[in-house]
Structures are given as structure tokens and as C-alpha cells.
Amino acid sequence: MEESRPDQLSEKKPERPRFLVILCSLTVFGSGINILSSILITLFYDQFVIIAESMSKSFDFPGLDMILEGKSLFFALSALIYLGSVTGAVLMWKLKKAGFHVYTISQILLILLPMYFFNLPMPSMLDIILSGIFIILYSSNLKYMS
Numbered sequence: 001m002e003e004s005r006p007d008q009l010s011e012k013k014p015e016r017p018r019f020l021v022i023l024c025s026l027t028v029f030g031s032g033i034n035i036l037s038s039i040l041i042t043l044f045y046d047q048f049v050i051i052a053e054s055m056s057k058s059f060d061f062p063g064l065d066m067i068l069e070g071k072s073l074f075f076a077l078s079a080l081i082y083l084g085s086v087t088g089a090v091l092m093w094k095l096k097k098a099g100f101h102v103y104t105i106s107q108i109l110l111i112l113l114p115m116y117f118f119n120l121p122m123p124s125m126l127d128i129i130l131s132g133i134f135i136i137l138y139s140s141n142l143k144y145m146s
Contacts, residue, residue, distance in 0.1 A: 084106035114127075
């Protein structure tokens with residue numbers, strides 16, 4: 001007669017859906033790049049302004065004038081909010097529903113932040129569409145999270 005070992009009786013951990021892996025990877029990669037660039041711009045803001053202004057004379061960068069109005073605080077806050085986005089993705093990677101809420105709040109803040117700093121009448125439609133798509137796609141995986 002075979003005896004059951006405790007490790008055999010333990011519940012099998014739920015498998016992470018492949019689509020959730022892809023979403024989390026995209027978020028960590030994209031938000032990670034934004035964290036890095038926002039931190040670098042925050043730390044070297046004066047140099048960034050000089051370089052950006054000199055480049056704007058040679059090339060047409062739409063929205064550059066608005067970005068230069070943002071001050072380093074905008075980029076510091078962006079880095080923190082993007083960190084929230086990565087945190088949410090990592091929690092969802094670990095199949096925690098709280099990650100979805102952290103991610104969603106971060107995305108809403110990322111949409112609203114430029115409106116505050118640049119006195120915009122409405123948010124960027126591209127930001128709304130991209131964030132909305134990711135939020136909807138993440139929400140389709142909530143059934144796998146606890």
C-alpha cells in the first residue's frame with residue numbers, strides 16, 4: 001500500500017495563461033523603458049532642454065514644445081506612475097487581482113498627468129485607446145487571478 005506524501009496532496013498551482021504572460025511582458029518592457037527615460041530626464045533636465053531645443057531647430061518634433069514646458073517634476077511623477085504600472089503587471093504575473101487595480105489606476109493617472117501639467121482640455125485619444133485596450137485585455141484574465 002502506498003502512502004500519500006504531503007507534497008502530493010498539495011493543490012496544484014494554477015498555470016499562468018500565455019496571453020497574460022505576453023501582456024505582462026509588454027507592460028514591463030514598455031513601462032520599464034518609460035521609467036528609465038523619465039528618471040534620466042528628471043536627473044538631467046537642464047541638459048535635456050538644451051539638447052531638445054537645439055534638435056528642434058533641425059527636426060520637427062510634434063509636441064516637443066509642450067514637453068519642454070513640463071518641468072522635471074512631470075518626469076519624476078511619470079516615473080513613479082510607470083513604476084505603479086510595472087508593479088501591477090508583476091502582481092498580475094503572480095496571479096494577484098490587486099495587480100489589475102494597481103495597473104488600472106496607474107494608467108488613469110498617466111492619462112490625466114499631462115492634462116494637469118500642460119493645461120490640456122482633454123487627454124490624448126491615443127493614450128486612452130492604448131490604455132483601454134490593455135485594461136480590457138488584462139480584465140479578460142481576471143478569472144485566473146485570486
